[in-house]
Amino acid sequence: MRMHKKKNTDKRILVCADYLNWEDMLKNDKIVYLEIGCGKGDFICGMAQRFPDINFIAVEKISDVIVIAMEKVKSLNLSNVRFIITDAKKLEDYFVGFKISQLYLNFSDPWHKRYQQNNRLTAPGFLEIYKKILKPDAKIIMKTDKKEFFDYSVRSFTANGFRLENITHDLYNSNFFNPDENIQTEYEKTFVSQNIPICYLVAYN
16 A cells, blocks of 8 residues: 655654654663564554563654654653664664664565565565574564465574464464453554454564
8 A cells, every 4th residue: 555645744753853863772771672664653652651661663664654653652752662764674784783682573564476575574684684683582573464474474484593483373362362461553453353363473583
């Protein structure tokens, strides 16, 4: 789906510019969790509220999307969230000498066409980036509604040396699902309301 250009995006981002000072998150003793593709920010806001002693960095390459997330964080006055506007391919440049404790891939673009598969956030090239920025045995938590993309991701993680657990094509009917611990994204709320199963896994590097 094409994102419509929003009015005054640059000015709106400037109003929230303090939340782009992500480097300060790397200078204190708190652990850092990273979300790649934060969308409109429901997940990162929910996580930051639930875990105030953890720092969160949200990555999104589309300014017209991330500005909505930034405004949500600002309205909630959350001090433990920062944003990076960039392509995930460049993440290694941002975390030189620093390791992330947990990574979230929530409803990433499935890039359906075969020639686009290297763009998938679980393609081998991205997994190599994650290995460089994650602490040993850090978790990657993935959710998607796209079964084919999910099955591809299971194969990709396994082939590239990741250990997997809690693999399911139907999170909400799995034996380990705890609704009290689950933070829903915007997409997830829609899919659950339509009874679309959510695929889920945890990968360890």
